[in-house]
Amino acid sequence: MKNKKKLLGAAACTAAALVLTACGGGGSGPSQGAGEPVIDGTLTVAINEDPGNLLRHINSSATLSYVYPWAYEAPVYFDADGEAQGWLAESWEETPTSLQFTIRDDVLCDDGSSLTAETVANNYRWILDPENGSSFVGLVVPADAVVEHDDAARTVTLTTETPNSFLLPQLGIHPIYCQGALDDPDSVAAATNGTGLYRLVQAVQGDHYTFERKDDYAWGPEGGVDGSTPGVPKSVVVRIIENPSTRANLLLSGELNLTAVQGPDEDRVAASADPLIANSLVTGGFAYSQAEGRPTADEQVRIALTQALDLDALMRVQTADKGERASRLAVLPPQICQYDAATTNLPASDPEAAAATLDDLGWVMGPNGIRERDGEQLTLHFAWNTRWPETSATAELIAEQWAAVGVGVEQDGSEYGVFIERVRAENAASEIDVVWHAANYSVPNVLTSFVAGPVPPTGNNYAAISNPEFDALVGEASQYTGAEACATWEQAESEMYSSADYVPFAMRPEVTYSRGIEATLGGAWDTATSFILVQE
Known part of the structure; x- marks a missing residue:
C-alpha cells in the first residue's frame, strides 16, 4: 500500500471553486515570526464576502474555501514539496481507473460519532446522487465512479470506466462531512459536523463565523497540531469585510491575523506583514x-x-x-x-x-x-x-x-x-x-x-x-x-x-498576509488548522 505519492510543484490548495474562479491554495512556507506561543488566543481572519451555504458538496464558491477547512478534513493533503501526505487516510493505492483509501480508526465527528469508511464512501455517493444536485459531479468525483467500502478493513474504493490521471488530487483533498450532515444537509448549511480541530459555534451571515477548538482533537497529520499544542487558538473568528483597504488597515493595526490583500494596498501591507499563503x-x-x-x-x-x-x-x-x-x-x-x-x-x-x-x-x-x-x-x-x-x-x-x-x-x-x-x-x-x-x-x-x-x-x-x-x-x-x-x-x-x-x-x-502566525505544515488553506499564534 502506498502512503505517499510524489507530485511536482508547491503545496496544496483546498478543493477549489470550480465555476470560473477558485480558492487561494499553495504556500510560501511559515511566517517569519519567532515569538512565544499565545496560549488560548483568538485567530481572526477576514474574507471579502459571505461564503453562503457551508455544505461544500453543493457550494463551489471560492470564498467557502477559506471557511470550511477550520471544521472539515480530507483524506490527504499535499505538503510544500507537492507530496501527498495522509490525514483521514493512513494509506492509499491509485491507478488510472481506481483509488483506494484506508481510513484511520481514531477519528471523531462533532456529534461524537466515529468516522467510518462507510461515511467517507457516503460523501462520494452523496455527490454522485443526482437528487442532491451537487456541482462536483465530474469535477471532483468522476460521473462514472462506482464507490464501495469495507468497514472491517476500513477501505473506501472508487473505480471508474474512464481512465483518469489525477484521481488522488481530485478526490483526496475534498472535505469529508460526517454522516449526520449527509442525512440532513440543511443541518450544516450554517453549522458544522466534521472531524476538524474546530467546530462552528456562531454564524452571523454577512458579518462573522466563530469556531471553537476541540480540546480532545488528537488525530491530526504527522507534524501538525492537536487540541493541546501550545499556540493553537482557542477560537477562530472569520469576519466578512468587503472593503480591501479596511482589511489592510485592520491587519496592519493588529486587529486581524490573516487576510488576502490585492490592489493599491498590497505594497504597504507587504512591508509590514508576512506572506503566509501565495500562489x-x-x-x-x-x-x-x-x-x-x-x-x-x-x-x-x-x-x-x-x-x-x-x-x-x-x-x-x-x-x-x-x-x-x-x-x-x-x-x-x-x-x-x-x-x-x-x-x-x-x-x-x-x-x-x-x-x-x-x-x-x-x-x-x-x-x-x-x-x-x-x-x-x-x-x-x-x-x-x-x-x-x-x-x-x-x-x-x-x-x-x-x-x-x-x-x-x-x-x-x-x-x-x-x-x-x-x-x-x-x-x-x-x-x-x-x-x-x-x-x-x-x-x-x-x-x-x-x-x-x-x-x-x-x-x-x-x-x-x-x-x-x-x-x-x-x-x-x-x-x-x-x-x-x-x-x-x-x-x-x-x-x-x-x-x-x-x-x-x-x-x-x-497573497494572503499574516500577523502573529506560524504554519507548522507549510502554509496552505487546507491545513489552516495547523496555524499557531505567536507573540510578534
Missing part, C-alpha cells in the same frame, strides 16, 4: 463560441481575432501590472504538471496579418468601419463578469484592439451571479461569440469540462468548443497516472491554443 490565479481569459452559425466557429476567424490583440498589454491591465501571461489550464498547487503550452502556442500579436486573413475570408471593411460579409456585420457579443475589478478595463481594451481591425463588440458585462446564469442558459453559445473564462484548479482534467464535452445546461462547455485533436490527446493522457501524464496533457493543450479555442492571457499572484 497564482488565472484571472484573464476567454473562449470563442463554436456554435453553428457564429463567425467564431471558423478557426481562421478565431486565429485572426487573437492576432489582432496584444495579449501582453491585456495581461498588464487585467493584473494591474502585477502579473504575467497565463501558461496552461491548471496553475493552482499542487502543480502536478508544469509547462507553458499557452504563450508558446497562442497566435502571436500581428494586427496586419489579422486584417489580411479577415479580408481573405470575405470579411471586408464596411462603410461604418465594421467588417461585413454577405450582409452580416462582424460584431461580437462579448460576455464577461465583474468579479475582478480590472476586467471592465480589460474588456474595453479588447474592444479597442478589435475595432482597430474592423471588428465590432457588443459588451455584455455583469456581476458574477448574473453572468453564470447567462452563460449556463440553454443555447447561450448560439448568442454569445466570446465568453470570459478564468477557471482555476490544480489538475487539467477537472478544467477540461469547460473547454470540451457537453454544453449547458448538462455540461460546462459554455462556448461549445469542439477540438477532436484535443479530445484524442486527453484520452491518451488519461491512460497515465500523475506526472506521467503531463507530457501528453501539454500536447493536448497546445492543440487547443494553436486553434485559438480558448485564450488564457493573464495570471496574477494572490
Whole structure:
C-alpha cells in the first residue's frame, strides 16, 4: 500500500471553486515570526464576502474555501514539496481507473460519532446522487465512479470506466462531512459536523463565523497540531469585510491575523506583514463560441481575432501590472504538471496579418468601419463578469484592439451571479461569440469540462468548443497516472491554443498576509488548522 505519492510543484490548495474562479491554495512556507506561543488566543481572519451555504458538496464558491477547512478534513493533503501526505487516510493505492483509501480508526465527528469508511464512501455517493444536485459531479468525483467500502478493513474504493490521471488530487483533498450532515444537509448549511480541530459555534451571515477548538482533537497529520499544542487558538473568528483597504488597515493595526490583500494596498501591507499563503490565479481569459452559425466557429476567424490583440498589454491591465501571461489550464498547487503550452502556442500579436486573413475570408471593411460579409456585420457579443475589478478595463481594451481591425463588440458585462446564469442558459453559445473564462484548479482534467464535452445546461462547455485533436490527446493522457501524464496533457493543450479555442492571457499572484502566525505544515488553506499564534 502506498502512503505517499510524489507530485511536482508547491503545496496544496483546498478543493477549489470550480465555476470560473477558485480558492487561494499553495504556500510560501511559515511566517517569519519567532515569538512565544499565545496560549488560548483568538485567530481572526477576514474574507471579502459571505461564503453562503457551508455544505461544500453543493457550494463551489471560492470564498467557502477559506471557511470550511477550520471544521472539515480530507483524506490527504499535499505538503510544500507537492507530496501527498495522509490525514483521514493512513494509506492509499491509485491507478488510472481506481483509488483506494484506508481510513484511520481514531477519528471523531462533532456529534461524537466515529468516522467510518462507510461515511467517507457516503460523501462520494452523496455527490454522485443526482437528487442532491451537487456541482462536483465530474469535477471532483468522476460521473462514472462506482464507490464501495469495507468497514472491517476500513477501505473506501472508487473505480471508474474512464481512465483518469489525477484521481488522488481530485478526490483526496475534498472535505469529508460526517454522516449526520449527509442525512440532513440543511443541518450544516450554517453549522458544522466534521472531524476538524474546530467546530462552528456562531454564524452571523454577512458579518462573522466563530469556531471553537476541540480540546480532545488528537488525530491530526504527522507534524501538525492537536487540541493541546501550545499556540493553537482557542477560537477562530472569520469576519466578512468587503472593503480591501479596511482589511489592510485592520491587519496592519493588529486587529486581524490573516487576510488576502490585492490592489493599491498590497505594497504597504507587504512591508509590514508576512506572506503566509501565495500562489497564482488565472484571472484573464476567454473562449470563442463554436456554435453553428457564429463567425467564431471558423478557426481562421478565431486565429485572426487573437492576432489582432496584444495579449501582453491585456495581461498588464487585467493584473494591474502585477502579473504575467497565463501558461496552461491548471496553475493552482499542487502543480502536478508544469509547462507553458499557452504563450508558446497562442497566435502571436500581428494586427496586419489579422486584417489580411479577415479580408481573405470575405470579411471586408464596411462603410461604418465594421467588417461585413454577405450582409452580416462582424460584431461580437462579448460576455464577461465583474468579479475582478480590472476586467471592465480589460474588456474595453479588447474592444479597442478589435475595432482597430474592423471588428465590432457588443459588451455584455455583469456581476458574477448574473453572468453564470447567462452563460449556463440553454443555447447561450448560439448568442454569445466570446465568453470570459478564468477557471482555476490544480489538475487539467477537472478544467477540461469547460473547454470540451457537453454544453449547458448538462455540461460546462459554455462556448461549445469542439477540438477532436484535443479530445484524442486527453484520452491518451488519461491512460497515465500523475506526472506521467503531463507530457501528453501539454500536447493536448497546445492543440487547443494553436486553434485559438480558448485564450488564457493573464495570471496574477494572490497573497494572503499574516500577523502573529506560524504554519507548522507549510502554509496552505487546507491545513489552516495547523496555524499557531505567536507573540510578534
